[in-house]
Amino acid sequence: MRLFKQLFVVLGTLVILLAVMMLFTYDVIKVEWPSFMEIQPSFRPMEDPLPPPERSIPVEGPVSIPNLGAPENPVEADETSVARGAQLYSIHCQMCHGVTGEGNGQIAPFLVNFKPANLTLPVVQDKSDGALFLTITNGVTDRMPALNENLTVRERWDVVNFIRTLKAAP
Ligand code: HEC
Structure with a gap:
């Protein structure tokens, strides 16, 4: 018991x-x-992404180095590049800048305050490739969206090479 x-x-x-x-x-x-796990540096959907760590360089190489001016165009303007640029332009730029680049895309009439630039004119064509590249990368504040998330670095240079073919005949 x-x-x-x-x-x-x-x-x-x-x-x-x-x-x-x-x-x-x-x-x-x-x-x-x-x-x-939830206690860690992270960001939620729709939150601004964390800035990259200091002195880090993306795998594609630096897009541009601050204070060193516009980058050089590393992509030769051959047939392939221009053809790819044309296709990408028709997807990402044409609705604003128009088929011929004259700033008369389908949605241009609805942009009331600032009309898309006419890409055939010397104001644009006289700029360096790097300057055009930076415009695509960063957009124009309050006027044109930054397209760095839509186009890879290589794709942006292809678009720049295509823009050169839009130059108005003198
Ligand atoms: C939502 C419409 C829109 C889209 C999409 C767009 N742009 Fe623009 N873009 C504008 C407007 C508006 C301006 C005029 C800004 C100004 O008045 O300075 C402009 C200006 C420019 C300029 C001239 C900038 C300068 O400093 O003179 C270039 C070059 C350009 N765009 C290229 C492109 C390319 C290449 C694409 C596609 C990869 C593109 N844009 C997509 C609206 C657009």
Whole structure:
């Protein structure tokens, strides 16, 4: 009889201990362990992305180095590049700048304050390739959207090479 009683006490104690541990395991009693995954630098959807760490360079190479002016065009304006540029232009620019680049795209009439630039004119054509590249990359504040997320670096240079073919005949 005595043995039974002792066994009962031991087993009872074990069960109670297990039950208490389960309370923590299943978060019935929640303890904020610092190892939770949600506690880490991160950003939620629609939040501004974190800036890249200082002195980091994207795998495609630096797009442009601040204070060093416009970058050089590394992509030769051959047939392939211009053809790709034309296709990308028709997707990303044509609705504003128009098929011929004269600033008469379908949505141009709805842009009330600032009309899309006429890309055939010397004001645009006299700029360096790098300047056009930066315009596509950063947009024009409050006038033209930055398209750096739509076009890769290589694609932007293809578009620049295509813009050169839009030059108005003198
Ligand atoms: C939402 C319409 C819109 C889209 C899309 C757009 N642009 Fe523009 N773009 C504008 C407007 C508006 C201006 C005129 C800004 C101003 O008045 O200075 C402009 C200006 C420019 C200029 C002249 C900038 C300068 O400094 O003179 C270039 C070059 C240009 N766009 C190229 C492009 C290219 C290439 C694309 C596609 C990759 C593109 N744009 C897409 C609206 C657009």
